[in-house]
Amino acid sequence: MKRLAAAMVAALAVTTAAIAQESVQGEQIPPPAATTQDYPADGEPAQQAAPDAIAPPAQPAQTIPPPSRPRPEINTDEGGLWGMSDRAEQEARNSGQLERDPALNAYVREVACRVASDACGDIRLYVMNRPYFNASMAPNGYMEVWSGLLLRVEDEAQLAFVLGHEIGHYRERHALAMLRAVRGRAGAAMVFSIIAAGAGVGIVGDIVYLGTIASVFGFSRENESQADMLGYDHAVAARYDPHAGHMLWSSLLQETQASDNPDVRRQETRASIFRTHPLSADRIEALTARAAQATGGETQRARYRAAIRPFLDSWLRSDLRRRDYGQTWFLLDRLAAAGEDLGVVEYYRGEINRLRRGDGDRERAFQHYTNAIAYPDAPAATWRELGDLALRDGRNAEAVEQFTAYLARAPQAVDRALIEARIQQLSGGGQ
Numbered sequence: 201m202k203r204l205a206a207a208m209v210a211a212l213a214v215t216t217a218a219i220a221q222e223s224v225q226g227e228q229i230p231p232p233a234a235t236t237q238d239y240p241a242d243g244e245p246a247q248q249a250a251p252d253a254i255a256p257p258a259q260p261a262q263t264i265p266p267p268s269r270p271r272p273e274i275n276t277d278e279g280g281l282w283g284m285s286d287r288a289e290q291e292a293r294n295s296g297q298l299e300r301d302p303a304l305n306a307y308v309r310e311v312a313c314r315v316a317s318d319a320c321g322d323i324r325l326y327v328m329n330r331p332y333f334n335a336s337m338a339p340n341g342y343m344e345v346w347s348g349l350l351l352r353v354e355d356e357a358q359l360a361f362v363l364g365h366e367i368g369h370y371r372e373r374h375a376l377a378m379l380r381a382v383r384g385r386a387g388a389a390m391v392f393s394i395i396a397a398g399a400g401v402g403i404v405g406d407i408v409y410l411g412t413i414a415s416v417f418g419f420s421r422e423n424e425s426q427a428d429m430l431g432y433d434h435a436v437a438a439r440y441d442p443h444a445g446h447m448l449w450s451s452l453l454q455e456t457q458a459s460d461n462p463d464v465r466r467q468e469t470r471a472s473i474f475r476t477h478p479l480s481a482d483r484i485e486a487l488t489a490r491a492a493q494a495t496g497g498e499t500q501r502a503r504y505r506a507a508i509r510p511f512l513d514s515w516l517r518s519d520l521r522r523r524d525y526g527q528t529w530f531l532l533d534r535l536a537a538a539g540e541d542l543g544v545v546e547y548y549r550g551e552i553n554r555l556r557r558g559d560g561d562r563e564r565a566f567q568h569y570t571n572a573i574a575y576p577d578a579p580a581a582t583w584r585e586l587g588d589l590a591l592r593d594g595r596n597a598e599a600v601e602q603f604t605a606y607l608a609r610a611p612q613a614v615d616r617a618l619i620e621a622r623i624q625q626l627s628g629g630g631q
C-alpha cells in the first residue's frame with residue numbers, strides 16, 4: 201500500500217506520460233531501483249561519475265521566450281499540481297542520473313522548441329540516464345526525457361513526435377483532467393490522504409515507478425489519442441517526417457515481442473492490461489492513416505545519431521540493468537541496422553552473452569568481443585573482457601597482452617591497480 205501510495209503521488213506529481221510504458225512495457229516488470237551506483241560492472245571504469253557540483257542542465261537563456269502560462273493560485277487544484285511538480289523537478293535537478301552535457305541538452309531542447317513553438321519558453325528540460333522509454337512534461341513546464349527513449353528513437357523526426365506528444369498533454373492540461381477524474385472516482389479525502397502519505401522526502405519525486413502506475417492513473421484513451429495527433433501535427437508543422445510516429449510505436453511494439461519475459465510478450469493480446477490505455481495497435485493505425493497521404497519531411501537521422509553517439513556506451517550499460525536481454529538485443533540490432541557504431545554494439549552483444557551465461561554464451565561472447573575490437577569505437581572494456589576469457593582458458597600470454605591493451609586505452613580505469621597486479625602476477629610470477 202505504501203508503494204502504491206507513493207506511486208500514486210508520483211503519478212500526480214509528474215503527470216504520467218510514460219508513453220511506451222503505458223502501452224508497451226505495461227506494469228509487468230517494475231523497474232529496478234535505478235541508481236547508477238546499483239550495478240557497477242566488475243571493475244568497470246566509472247560510467248557515470250556524479251559531478252562535483254549540482255547545477256541545472258544548460259538552458260540557452262538568450263533564446264528562451266517568457267512562459268506562455270501564468271502560475272495558478274496555490275489554493276486551487278491546479279496550483280497544488282504545480283507545487284508537486286516543483287518538488288519532483290527539484291529531485292530531478294539533484295539526481296545523480298541527470299545528464300548535464302551541454303551539447304546533448306542543447307540539442308534535445310532545440311528539437312523540443314521546434315515542435316513546441318510558442319510553448320518553448322515553458323519548457324525546462326532534464327535528460328536522465330534511466331533505461332526505460334519515458335518522457336513527461338509536468339504542468340509547471342518541467343520536462344524529463346530518459347536515455348531509454350533516446351536509445352530507441354531512430355531519428356530526430358521520431359524524437360520530435362514523442363516530444364510533441366508530451367507537449368500536447370501539457371497544452372491540453374491533461375494532468376489536471378486526470379487529477380480531477382481520479383478525485384471524482386476516489387473521493388477528495390482519499391486523494392489528499394494519499395498525497396499526505398507520500399509527502400515525505402524522496403517519495404514525491406520518485407518517478408522511477410512512474411511507468412508501473414501508469415495503468416492506475418494513466419491519461420484517458422481520448423487524451424492519449426489526442427496527444428498522438430497533436431504530436432503528429434506539431435512535428436509535421438515543424439517539417440519533420442510524417443511517418444515518424446507510427447514507425448516509432450511499431451518498433452516499440454516489436455521490442456515487446458522480443459522480451460525475455462513471457463508476460464511482457466503476451467501484453468499485446470491481453471486487452472485487460474490496456475483497459476486504461478489505448479492499445480498501441482489502435483494508435484499505430486490512427487497515425488498510419490493520418491500519414492498515408494503525406495509526403496516529404498525530414499528525418500535528420502545522421503544528425504540525431506551524432507548527438508547521441510557519445511552516450512551509447514553508458515546508456516547501453518544502463519539498459520543491461522533491466523536484465524531483459526531479449527529486448528536489449530533487439531535494441532542493438534536496431535542500432536546496428538545501418539552498420540554504424542559496430543564497436544559499441546558488438547561489445548554489448550558480447551556483454552549480453554557474458555551476463556546470460558547460457559549454453560554456448562561464453563563462446564559467443566568471445567566472438568562478439570573479437571568482432572568489436574576490429575572497429576575504432578570498441579569500448580576499452582572489450583580488451584579487459586578478452587583478457588578475462590584468455591585467463592580462464594589458461595592462455596596467460598594472451599591475457600597479459602589484452603589487459604595491457606585495456607590499460608593503454610583506459611589509463612584512468614578504476615580497476616587499474618587490480619589489472620596491473622594481475623599482469624604482474626601473470627608475467628612476473630608465472631616465470
Ligand SMILES: [Zn+2]
Pocket residue numbers: 217218219365369419424427
Ligand atoms: Zn501520452
